[in-house]
Amino acid sequence: MNQQEVLKIIRKAIKNKDTELDLSDNNLTIIPSEIGELNNLEILYLSYNNLITIPSEIGRLKSLKALYLGYNKLITIPKEIAELKNLKGLFLNNNNLTTIPSEIKELKNLEIIYLGYNKLISIPKEIIELKNLRVLFLNHNNLTTIPSEIEELKNLEILYINNNNLTDIPKEIRELKNLDCNNFTTFPLGISNLSSLQNNLTSVPKKTVNLEKLHNLFVPLFIIIFILSLLGLKIYNNYANKKSCELKNQNNK
Numbered sequence: 001m002n003q004q005e006v007l008k009i010i011r012k013a014i015k016n017k018d019t020e021l022d023l024s025d026n027n028l029t030i031i032p033s034e035i036g037e038l039n040n041l042e043i044l045y046l047s048y049n050n051l052i053t054i055p056s057e058i059g060r061l062k063s064l065k066a067l068y069l070g071y072n073k074l075i076t077i078p079k080e081i082a083e084l085k086n087l088k089g090l091f092l093n094n095n096n097l098t099t100i101p102s103e104i105k106e107l108k109n110l111e112i113i114y115l116g117y118n119k120l121i122s123i124p125k126e127i128i129e130l131k132n133l134r135v136l137f138l139n140h141n142n143l144t145t146i147p148s149e150i151e152e153l154k155n156l157e158i159l160y161i162n163n164n165n166l167t168d169i170p171k172e173i174r175e176l177k178n179l180d181c182n183n184f185t186t187f188p189l190g191i192s193n194l195s196s197l198q199n200n201l202t203s204v205p206k207k208t209v210n211l212e213k214l215h216n217l218f219v220p221l222f223i224i225i226f227i228l229s230l231l232g233l234k235i236y237n238n239y240a241n242k243k244s245c246e247l248k249n250q251n252n253k
């Protein structure tokens with residue numbers, strides 16, 4: 001779809017006061033600045049294109065509730081995104097992002113953020129100001145640490161951090177719903193709601209016995225004897241199940 005065709009669609013949507021616009025899967029490389037004139041827009045689909053950036057005018061969409069930008073080639077997000085005060089869902093998965101602007105803290109109504117499959121090396125601490133956040137996907141990035149302040153997201157129900165470069169997780173994080181296929185070398189105490197741990201642990205604290213919701217724990221063979229002394233856990237050999245983890249990773253791509 002060329003720029004003239006895109007402009008025609010946008011102008012028609014402006015005239016009709018549309019609340020939803022789908023420009024996904026059109027091989028777009030640029031979004032015209034006129035996108036900012038869609039004052040009534042609540043849902044905007046821009047996924048599956050070839051976008052490297054999005055215009056700052058995106059911040060003028062005051063009514064926007066959901067913004068889909070997944071499966072593009074985005075390397076930056078304009079700070080004007082902070083103007084989207086009514087935004088509840090932000091989908092930025094499968095791009096080339098290395099950082100997220102700290103201005104994201106202004107999106108107070110945000111409930112869902114998809115940042116999986118990017119190149120993120122860090123997460124801004126300001127994310128803790130998103131008090132309504134329920135779902136946070138950080139999987140398949142280049143993260144080496146997770147800020148301990150994330151514990152302040154009291155409404156967080158789902159946190160995906162699998163397939164990063166993590167070697168440890170802060171002990172403050174206690175409500176993880178999916179935590180697998182990382183390179184953990186230590187296991188923090190107090191985490192009681194993990195549903196899956198599929199990592200390379202070299203040590204496990206005795207209080208692991210309190211993990212009532214834990215279904216699977218993958219550990220090296222040489223510490224299985226120690227683990228067997230702990231009650232209530234279902235133990236598998238880490239190396240024997242390495243292929244299953246790799247297969248899951250492939251299926252997620």
